[in-house]
Amino acid sequence: MPLSRGLHVKGLSKLPVALGQVLDEIPLGVMVLGKDRRVMLVNRALEAMTGFLVQEASGIPCHYLLRGNLCCHGCQIKDVEETRRQFCSEANIINKNRQKIPVRLTISPIFDENGELAAFLESVEDTRSQEAPYDDSAESFLSGKLVGVSQEMRRVFKIIPVIAQTDSSVLITGQTGTGKDAVAEAIHHASGRAKGPFIKINCGALPEALLESELFGHQKGAFTGAVENKPGRFRLAHNGTVYLTEIGDLPLSLQVKLLSFLDDKVVYPLGSTKGYSVDVRVIAATHRNLERMVREGSFREDLLFRLNVIRLHLPPLVHRHEDMKMLKAHFLQTYNSRFSKNIAGFSEAAGQVLLSYPFPGNVRELRNIVEYAVNVCDGNQIRPDHLPAYIVEHVPNDHVNDLTENGSSQVQSTIRSDPGEIRWADAERKMIMDTMLKCQGRKHDAAKILGYCRSTLWRKMKKYGMID
């Protein structure tokens, strides 16, 4: 039996009250450690923050639960033990989802009736909302993880604090890589729930049976392998925000259950008849066209109505020309400092190549391209030959030949001229075709230029019907 189950508070009522139940109501991560610095109890807020349930954490040394920067260099518990006084410090932790979270740690000694040290109480406050205060100015160009000066992005920056003030469901739409996750996080941090947990669930990442247990939890014995009660993400997000990404991939059976939850805000774990009332805000996002999915019968119309209370559409990068320069400079600065490089900027020719590229992967793809270029660049300026081959190959050959370092050529991509029609599959097919033509049909050479192995090129060519 986990030690945590035996911890009770006496004197509050006729019968002892479970300490875990008391700590669960505190909207701050709290854990109780024994004198040997092993975890005795973890509250619900800390479970949500670290991703470890109390059953998993019970009995292990605290540094394996918290995984903080102070755990490796300068554990503060020693000082607390010696001075017998409370200790507070700024730190950061890495949770089970591999996310680094800035926190404020407070460690207090707990003494027994004889004044002997009995245990430690450690509180962990998520300070993300305080570290990146949301700038609600309409002129803002950098907000948390969002960067932009274009009219479209200014509109987004302006509306986020307004959305944050309400508690209604939000549906964020936009192509992949446009920053849906960043916007969801920004809404959470600007809202009154900022101190509560922000739980992200990818509806497309897990099979149906696992997803149901992950979202709503399960009762011990509900199915083979359910050896413990599991609270589920909705219960862990109590007083916070649940962010359902790829909502378009949610199976129909779970759409019904989510619908019922959105109606009465009560969670029924798998195999349990008892419901748990939770207070969470739901933000959903998808790159799919939900209206079309409703017409096709793969998405419930009533769920769409419930999620679509506030809708926020993020523009693709091709519609944000003004942001391109700033995004390039932002990512260049980021990777310069990360890889200890001193690259001044992009040559005019490299800038033209980037401008002519349609960026089907949007800002994420631009970030990856800049990361690649910073890694490859050996001088102080990024030139076209430092960019991934598929981007340069994408530019029509006659324009590539015309490109000079003074960038006199104005590269105009045929794809760019009609951004509404862009599909990655079309772009990739064209890229392969152009490379094959350039290599006069030699697959080995084409694969080398494209950065694929020969079998990948063969597979892609087969997929696009370029070979029998």
Added chain:
Amino acid sequence: MKKVHRKSPVKDVNESPANSTRVLIPLLGDDIAPRFDLAPEAVIASVDPKRRVTVEKSIVLSHASAEALCRLIMTEKIDMVVCCAIEEEYYQYLVWKKVKVVDSVMGPYSKVLERLENGTIADGEVLLDRKE
């Protein structure tokens, strides 16, 4: 970076056979470091096709950082990393570089070597005795 001799539960060798899997474990003392990016030491072991594990070397990192460790993983041609907490971007970077990452593993590194011998190492393994 300085190579140091570490007392190992299995015999030390200088070179691993060409077809063996090279495993890096970031350490804090004799335990897996709670954080990949802050590990002051790392041990490199190799597992041959018959699952015999040999510790090749221990490395003291003069400056603990995730970047330095990633560079070391690339230069040492590591196939697998067994660690505790690792940030998503370094995890994705290593996966992209075709390095298998087994994370959220807790406990002494000697137990990791035993698991490598058994071929049963997995994400989230708690290889230490819980005190209940």
